[in-house]
Amino acid sequence: MTHEAITMVEAVNLALAHEMEHDENVVILGEDVGTNGGVFRATAGLKDRFGNRRVMDTPLAEAMIGGLTVGMASQGLKPVAEIQFMGFIFPALEHIICHAARLRNRTRGRLTCPMVLRAPFGGGIHAPEHHSESTETLLAHIPGLRVVIPSSPARAYGLLLSAIRDPDPVIFLEPKRIYRASKQPVPDNGAALPLDTCFTLREGSDITLVSWGAMVKETLEAAEQLAEEGISCEVIDVATISPLDMDTILASVAKTGRCAIVHEASRNLGVGAEITANLCEKALMDLQAPPVRITGYDTVMPYYRLENHFMPNTADIKDAVRQTLEFV
Amino acid sequence: MDTVYEGDIRYRQYLSAQGKATAELPAWAKDPEWLTLCYRNMVLARALDSKAIALQRTGQLGTYASLLGSEAVDVPAGLLMRPEDVLIPYYRNHACQMLRGMPMEEILLYWGGDERGNASAQQRQDFPNCVPIATQSMHACGVATAIKMRNEKRVAVTFCGDGATSKGDFLEGLNVAGAWQLPVVFVVNNNQWAISVPRALQNGAPTLAQKAIGAGIRGEQVDGNDVIAVREAFELALERARDGKGPSLIEAISYRLSDHTTADDATRYRDNEELKKAWELEPVKRLRTFLHSQGWWDETQETAWQEEVNTMVQTATERYLATPAQPIESIFDHLFAELPKQLHEQRDWAMVKAMKGGTHHDS
Numbered sequence: 001m002t003h004e005a006i007t008m009v010e011a012v013n014l015a016l017a018h019e020m021e022h023d024e025n026v027v028i029l030g031e032d033v034g035t036n037g038g039v040f041r042a043t044a045g046l047k048d049r050f051g052n053r054r055v056m057d058t059p060l061a062e063a064m065i066g067g068l069t070v071g072m073a074s075q076g077l078k079p080v081a082e083i084q085f086m087g088f089i090f091p092a093l094e095h096i097i098c099h100a101a102r103l104r105n106r107t108r109g110r111l112t113c114p115m116v117l118r119a120p121f122g123g124g125i126h127a128p129e130h131h132s133e134s135t136e137t138l139l140a141h142i143p144g145l146r147v148v149i150p151s152s153p154a155r156a157y158g159l160l161l162s163a164i165r166d167p168d169p170v171i172f173l174e175p176k177r178i179y180r181a182s183k184q185p186v187p188d189n190g191a192a193l194p195l196d197t198c199f200t201l202r203e204g205s206d207i208t209l210v211s212w213g214a215m216v217k218e219t220l221e222a223a224e225q226l227a228e229e230g231i232s233c234e235v236i237d238v239a240t241i242s243p244l245d246m247d248t249i250l251a252s253v254a255k256t257g258r259c260a261i262v263h264e265a266s267r268n269l270g271v272g273a274e275i276t277a278n279l280c281e282k283a284l285m286d287l288q289a290p291p292v293r294i295t296g297y298d299t300v301m302p303y304y305r306l307e308n309h310f311m312p313n314t315a316d317i318k319d320a321v322r323q324t325l326e327f328v
Numbered sequence: 329m330d331t332v333y334e335g336d337i338r339y340r341q342y343l344s345a346q347g348k349a350t351a352e353l354p355a356w357a358k359d360p361e362w363l364t365l366c367y368r369n370m371v372l373a374r375a376l377d378s379k380a381i382a383l384q385r386t387g388q389l390g391t392y393a394s395l396l397g398s399e400a401v402d403v404p405a406g407l408l409m410r411p412e413d414v415l416i417p418y419y420r421n422h423a424c425q426m427l428r429g430m431p432m433e434e435i436l437l438y439w440g441g442d443e444r445g446n447a448s449a450q451q452r453q454d455f456p457n458c459v460p461i462a463t464q465s466m467h468a469c470g471v472a473t474a475i476k477m478r479n480e481k482r483v484a485v486t487f488c489g490d491g492a493t494s495k496g497d498f499l500e501g502l503n504v505a506g507a508w509q510l511p512v513v514f515v516v517n518n519n520q521w522a523i524s525v526p527r528a529l530q531n532g533a534p535t536l537a538q539k540a541i542g543a544g545i546r547g548e549q550v551d552g553n554d555v556i557a558v559r560e561a562f563e564l565a566l567e568r569a570r571d572g573k574g575p576s577l578i579e580a581i582s583y584r585l586s587d588h589t590t591a592d593d594a595t596r597y598r599d600n601e602e603l604k605k606a607w608e609l610e611p612v613k614r615l616r617t618f619l620h621s622q623g624w625w626d627e628t629q630e631t632a633w634q635e636e637v638n639t640m641v642q643t644a645t646e647r648y649l650a651t652p653a654q655p656i657e658s659i660f661d662h663l664f665a666e667l668p669k670q671l672h673e674q675r676d677w678a679m680v681k682a683m684k685g686g687t688h689h690d691s
Binding site for chain 1: 414416443444446447448449451453455456459460463465466467468469470471472473474475477484496497500501503504507658659662663664665668669670671
């Protein structure tokens with residue numbers, strides 16, 4: 001059976017529809033998610049198919065979306081809320097951090113919060129101010145949350161299914177730069193992909209490249225081009241940035257002895273710092289060179305004329321890899 | 329120009345500060361049963377409150393938020409809500425929690441620094457105490473959304489103080505409740521003080537209840553020291569919500585006779601004369617005077633009940649004090665449904681460190 005190749009945003013839509021079809025407790029809420037189908041069309045057609053009781057256009061209030069989701073989840077629904085852009089997630093953070101992430105723990109499991117909060121994030125689409133930041137590290141620091149970031153249509157489908165089925169809150173960050181950047185066949189078979197686990201996308205022996213989200217594209221490109229120079233890169237897509245699967249990264253670095261971490265977010269206290277710290281603690285004897293980070297700057301995300309300078313590119317990754325390999 | 333909208337906020341009161349009827353009493357108030365039950369529980373709540381403060385003062389309880397002065401708001405709510413309704417409390421609803429079945433020792437356990445005080449089986453689907461101000465109003469709307477989606481005849485009831493009405497979260501809650509006509513009741517226990525900031529400095533409107541008008545929902549003000557008025561307002565709001573007639577906001581005018589919490593000292597900012605005047609309005613004495621005047625309660629009953637209450641509170645206190653702390657691994661074991669493998673190592677470290685003579689991990 002062949003399957004039509006679809007984009008990442010179509011894969012998100014497919015996963016949402018699949019879970020709504022199979023579990024009546026799955027409901028969608030957010031700004032413009034109903035008739036409009038979401039500003040990126042991630043929820044297109046779902047209101048017509050499942051009705052406005054299950055696909056709810058909310059008033060324009062992000063804190064309320066966060067709070068409503070917690071209340072609904074406590075009643076055994078599985079709400080999938082959309083924050084229109086991650087730049088507007090901040091009013092909802094009190095609900096995510098103080099309530100969603102803690103409800104199970106605070107009540108010793110009496111109440112739980114099986115919810116998903118989806119938000120498009122990251123730069124590269126020439127968007128207005130506040131629409132392009134990568135602030136995933138803020139959420140990755142919070143105990144009790146899972147933070148999941150897909151990097152392809154297939155992983156968006158499989159990971160979103162897992163996120164919805166998970167009995168605890170999951171923040172699902174969608175790199176909007178690659179919403180429509182590529183297509184791949186995604187069978188709508190309800191097969192989930194595991195959370196809390198890295199995906200090794202390419203095997204190699206000289207260096208481990210670690211990335212997630214939209215930057216996986218540049219990282220794979222760099223690996224491909226470096227192969228032509230005779231440099232063999234292993235590429236790991238972290239996918240779940242919290243809890244972080246260091247086992248896969250450590251096993252890879254034990255083999256390659258070198259590591260470069262690529263992320264679009266600012267460098268300071270980014271997830272790359274956590275990975276580097278873990279390598280120092282647990283892989284010092286395996287390392288033949290200091291781990292290197294290729295990241296955004298510690299500046300405000302520039303407005304779109306300069307955003308491409310902020311974001312790491314394929315050449316940056318290749319340069320860093322070559323330098324790391326020259327380290328003796 | 330045409331007037332496009334006019335709204336009014338009504339104030340409900342049946343009993344004066346002296347415990348005398350100020351209006352024709354509702355039929356149910358001519359029967360001693362409910363009012364004496366209410367009174368007994370108000371006395372019990374106050375006894376528990378005094379004990380909690382004493383325990384805190386002697387180092388046997390953590391920071392505690394007293395409900396002194398809120399008894400006539402909290403107790404009727406606890407008596408009138410049905411088991412299947414959902415309470416989404418703030419942190420001054422211990423009497424309501426107790427009346428919904430939560431044992432007093434578990435209430436003390438919460439204030440004694442133990443999450444199991446949020447885990448009482450008797451709480452069913454009720455939320456734990458909400459500490460971040462006003463956030464609970466939207467959780468209540470989420471609960472009410474689930475109830476409405478499933479066509480259930482249940483009500484979400486949420487409380488907050490006057491201070492919380494300054495927060496956007498409170499207004500966002502009212503707003504969505506009005507937009508979606510949710511089965512939710514918002515109770516503002518207006519005890520006149522947000523820690524040290526008096527009501528007059530919090531908001532320019534004459535009532536807090538009128539915030540309901542902007543959200544398109546029912547709002548009313550009620551004498552929060554008068555259980556008859558509170559029951560009338562609350563019963564109507566519950567009934568309307570249960571029948572699909574939408575949300576209500578009740579502003580109950582009470583007075584915080586205590587400090588904000590045991591960590592606070594209200595003498596720093598509050599005039600003692602004001603406090604003295606507030607004691608003249610207080611709800612327990614008011615109801616007792618009324619019950620006396622009706623011949624439904626006397627000194628002998630009072631003495632006997634006080635003794636019984638003290639025994640109940642003492643027993644609960646002993647149970648609370650005899651409850652051992654949870655094992656350290658509990659801080660991991662309720663973080664997720666299943667602990668991710670990434671956290672197993674830390675859990676092991678914590679257990680070793682907590683052992684007698686244990687040390688921190690591999691240092």
